[in-house]
Amino acid sequence: MPRDTPKLFPVILSGGSGTRLWPLSRKSYPKQFAPLIGDRTLFQEAALRFAGEEAGMAAPIIVTNADFRFVVTEQLAAVGIDPGAVLIEPEPRNTAPAVLVAAFYLMARDPDAVMLVAPSDHAIPDRAAFLDAVTRGMEAVSRGRIVTFGITPDRPETGYGYLELETAPSPDGAASDLLRFVEKPGAAAARDMLASGKFLWNAGIFLARAADMVEAFRKHAPDVMAPVSAALKNATADLGFLRLAPGDYAKAPSISVDYAVMEKAGNLAVVPFSAGWSDLGGWDAVWREQGPDGDGVATSGPAEAIDCRDSLLRAETDGQVLVGIGLDNIIAVAMPDAVLVAPKDRAQDVKLAVARLKAHEKPQAETLPRDYRPWGWYETLVLGPRFQVKRIVVNPGAALSLQSHHHRAEHWIVVEGTAKVTVNSDVSLVSENQSVYVPLGAVHRLENPGKLPMVLIEVQTGSYLGEDDIVRHDDIYARGQGARG
Structure with a gap:
């Protein structure tokens, strides 16, 4: 990009739960942090x-929630990226407050800052083509427009919203005027829109000067302004x-940026993009992006297909x-604690399974058997009425909190590496094939x-084995009390 172009800041939204990709994606560890396509996670990509x-861009601004703050920084570090800022939402309030708080944050640091707002869970294989589309959008941004990106449709898709242009996209890919947003259509309407050549899929990616984004909220969603501004002003x-102030942020309406602003704004322009995109919003989309073989079969992990x-x-x-x-036309996804089998054309109904499991209070609805923490992860191998067996993996240089329990004792057996163990006033190194006992009530780390x-x-033994039986006396991750903190 030219040197006199305003500084461009990516804003990556990474707080969604991705229920349509259950059982792989769950509230405790959603799809953006999983390697769905390839070896890297969608967030890393x-x-x-x-x-x-x-790319000509500044370090990214990340908007996420407290449970994922260490996942975000760990995954960025793994690909050599240092974020410009990580803004922590106290609770999910949909995309409008998240976009506005990033705009306020950037405008305070650079009045001319341009923000590129993108979800963290989309697949865009051709990076160079997308950066070229961003460059084309910057011309419209320089004229005070808010740019959204429209995907050239290749099928009458009913799972996406659409953007209707005033005229068909120009061959050079320049920004076009937006006529209106269109909700997810029925099959007949989708076929008509595809045939017209004037409709693009709504990618939910936006490019604008931060000041212009704030002005759009002031005009069209003023009720979002005050609570979000206060949440940033009172952040810690x-x-x-940077933790946004919980009391202030809770007062912001929970609304998408499309409904709050974009569908009302009159200064929107659309840059067409036809080099490949998917929101990976269902297992049918994953099947498509994974690249099925000649029989239309895609496999991942230890899976075998015979005459499928x-x-x-x-x-x-x-x-x-x-x-x-x-x-034939089947999705089958196997996790250690849950299995999904459904017709591929019912992929959008997977969220119904999550709702049913939540209604029946099944933990599989929202939590994975592997629980990720800032120091590593653990998973339950066996659970009985008064005992539980876990595998615990601690990252190099990491430490669990200094803690105690009211209801359980613990036996630790090191199987790989060396552990530094504190039990009350005793500190020792425990190597492979060695063990240590932590009595009930002992302060340990x-x-x-x-x-x-x-x-x-x-191996835990006791009358109650829940994760909320943790009293933290000291924690390098400042999580406070509670199961996750």
Whole structure:
């Protein structure tokens, strides 16, 4: 981009729950943090899309929630990206408050800042083509327009919203005037829109001067302004994160940026993009992006397809094998604690399964068997009435909180690496094949002083084994009390 172009700041929204990709994506660890397509996560791919000198962009601004703040920084560090800021939402309030708080944050630091707002869970394989589209959009931004990106449709899709242009997109890909937003259509309407050539899919990606975005909110969603402004003004710094003030942020209406602003604004322009895009909003989209073979079959993990057609078979655990025989138009996804089987054309109905499981108070509705923490992760291997067996993996240099329990004792057996263990006033190093006992009520801490992950097996015994039976006496991650903190 030219040198006199205003500084461009990517704003990556990463607080969604992705229920339509259950059972892989859940509230405790949604789809943007999983490697759905390829080895990197969708969040990492989004950050890398805007990184590098050729992109001409500043370090990304991340908007996420407290549970994912360490996941965000860990995944960025793994791909060599240092964020410009991580803004922590106290609670989800949809996309409008998230976009506005990023605009306020940037405008306070650079009155001419341009923001590129993008979800963290989309697939855009051709990075260069997308950056070229951003460059084309900057001309409209310089004229005070808010730019949205429209995807050239290749099928009569009923799962996306549409953008209707005043005229068909120009061959050079220049920004066009937006006539209106169109909700997800029925099949007949989608076919008509595809044939007209004047409709594009709504990608939910926006480019604008931060000041112009704030002005759009002032005109069309003034009720969002005061609580979000106060939440940023009263925010507190916390270990490199910026926590928005909970009381103020809770007063902001929970509304999408489309409904709050974009569908009302008269200064929108649309840049067409036809180099490949998916919001990965359902397993049918994952099947399509994964690249099915000649029989229309896509497999992932330890999965085998025998005489199958137009199907997705995905297994997420090395200790299991998923086998499909004679399947046609089927999605089969196997997790250690849940299995989904559905016709591919019912992919959008997976959210119904989540609602049913929540109504029946099944933990599989929202939580994965593997629980990620800032120091690593753990998973339950066996759970009984008065005992639980876990595998715990602690990252190099990481430490659990100094804690105690009211209702359980713990036995730790190190199986990989060396643990630094504190039990009351005793501190010792515990190596592979060695164990230590933590009595009920003892103040204890587990640390990994090594350069490789440390793995141990924990056996808990007691009358209550819930994660909320944790009293934190000290914590380098400043999580406070509670199961996750």
